[in-house]
Amino acid sequence: MTDRNAARSLLPTARSNFRRLARIWADGGYTGYLTDWTARHLGLVLDIVRRSDDASDFEALPRRWVVERSFAWLLRSRRLVRDYERCTDTSKSLILWSMTMLMSRRLAAQCQQRLARTRAA
Template structure:
């Protein structure tokens, strides 16, 4: 079942197009929805993240994070209630993924909203929920889209310092900005999963769970690679 879901997320196929090598797609979909509704996917993801942070010599619970959002086109199956229009540079009609990552780029929280939702409004929900799970969280870096009343609100209500990393006015073209590049790399990791190139899910919570599956697969591969590189015990001659 897990291999079937991994195939679905990696290759972006429709449920009904599941290869015959896997169990029938209704059984795989039922397995997927049960673990979505019971929170088991989130629990698996969180345990993997703690293992990766521990392997990197970090505390299992982060004290700093980076927040950003990304708008993606939505499939025709996505209802008008859960989709919107992003009037920014890309003019996208779809949904927006809001990510909160640690300084390693590992996912701490995800929120999927209509693309018309502003970063500041979504950040209130995202940061409030994250603070409940990560008591050590004290500083968050963000881009200019989070300026305004949000900086004061996070300090007063969450006791979190929101640092705005601004792009220089005299800079032209691409520029790697401190801290902000971390979450941008996380978005690039997610887009390796073809299921996340666009939003095909009818429900926003399903979209969030697909993001968790993608990050869980990435972290499991990283842990497996670390174990392969770890030297074995030295045997006496």
């Protein structure tokens, strides 16, 4: 089964589980009837992210870069480098823990910068 055909069976489940879902970004493999089908049957917008035709070297795609960057942040946690977990709940908890650590470090750094600026003034 191709990814495009599998999407027709998976997207309705995603739509029912994530009620705020309104837009989906996909690569060029999902072009064709799936964009029309998604709009007609699910009321979702399926955007196909493509490279420009004149690009000859590597070109970071703007939306895809956000996803890849997020995965890179997650893989900084040693436990998430390999998927050793048997339960999806454990994996989910580890991802939440990793992102909580990332955000708390960023917030702490911002707080320290504000304190340094206040003390300097």
